[in-house]
Amino acid sequence: MGNVGYGAFTVAEIDGAIAGALTGRLLPIPYKRGDSADLPDAFAPVLELEAVAAGSWYLNVVAVYPEFRGQGIGSALVGKAEEIARLAEAPQMSLI
Numbered sequence: 001m002g003n004v005g006y007g008a009f010t011v012a013e014i015d016g017a018i019a020g021a022l023t024g025r026l027l028p029i030p031y032k033r034g035d036s037a038d039l040p041d042a043f044a045p046v047l048e049l050e051a052v053a054a055g056s057w058y059l060n061v062v063a064v065y066p067e068f069r070g071q072g073i074g075s076a077l078v079g080k081a082e083e084i085a086r087l088a089e090a091p092q093m094s095l096i
Contacts, residue, residue: 010080012064012073020064022077026088029055046096053094057085060096 012020031054033047050058059081064073085093 010077010084012068012077014068014071014073018065019068019071020062020073020077022059022062022081024057024059024061024081024084026090027054027056027058027094049094049096053096055090056092056094057081057088057090058094058096 008025009021009023011018027050031051033051039047059078062074062077062081064077082093
């Protein structure tokens with residue numbers, strides 16, 4: 001499996017095919033919600049949880065295509081997220 005970084009994205013490839021990916025970011029301290037006026041009310045709990053997780057490296061999305069599941073790719077992607085979090089000097093990771 002090869003990992004190619006695209007900014008905040010990491011892509012897992014097998015034999016040149018995209019097998020899965022992850023994206024995340026460091027949640028800043030102090031946490032700033034930004035302009036959430038245009039967001040539906042359903043997003044309010046997520047924004048509140050992000051505020052609680054300020055300072056953590058937020059694993060936003062990790063996904064593997066069905067045909068590549070069961071091969072440890074998801075675990076490898078989470079391991080990559082942990083490595084990225086360590087490099088960012090985040091004291092913890094969060095998954096909301």
